[in-house]
């Protein structure tokens with residue numbers, strides 16, 4: 001899997017406030033363990049898709065930061081809601097959905113190119129069919145960078161063990177992306193991901209395949225299982 005260290009990527013503009021974004025992320029959201037590993041993988045996948053789609057170096061830089069920081073707004077959400085083990089009630093869902101706008105506000109305050117990153121972060125829960133949040137954007141009105149993150153974030157979530165299920169197999173995860181292309185996901189992004197990025201994802205361990213066969217019925221897709 002392609003994953004180059006942020007600081008070594010030549011297209012990143014020298015002197016830009018790496019440390020600002022990374023401090024924001026590592027302070028709470030990207031602490032070591034589950035969430036931190038999740039971030040890195042989404043960044044790596046998103047950059048691979050961006051390269052295949054021919055995004056400019058500047059847009060790749062913005063995507064890189066947005067993929068790393070897409071859930072940074074959860075810092076503003078009460079821990080009791082973030083860590084609630086059971087189902088969220090409608091009021092709690094309303095609050096947790098604000099992490100998109102809260103994340104944008106944080107990055108807006110950082111200034112510079114982080115304002116552009118914030119626009120992507122704001123839209124990472126929009127859906128291609130218009131059923132997402134916070135603005136209900138649809139199709140190409142959603143920033144392409146956000147559409148890439150949505151696809152890669154969901155892939156990573158499906159391929160990772162969760163408290164309520166084991167990681168899905170490669171083939172099941174591909175099928176989920178394809179079946180939701182044109183609904184939750186940009187079909188062109190999914191096509192690029194499935195054709196060029198997913199084949200290089202780590203092969204299934206035997207236990208992962210076995211886990212799929214016995215997994216409890218649970219929401220698979222980011223829009224329902226993950227915020």
Ligand SMILES: [Fe+2]
Nearest residue numbers: 070071125227
């Ligand atoms: Fe999110």
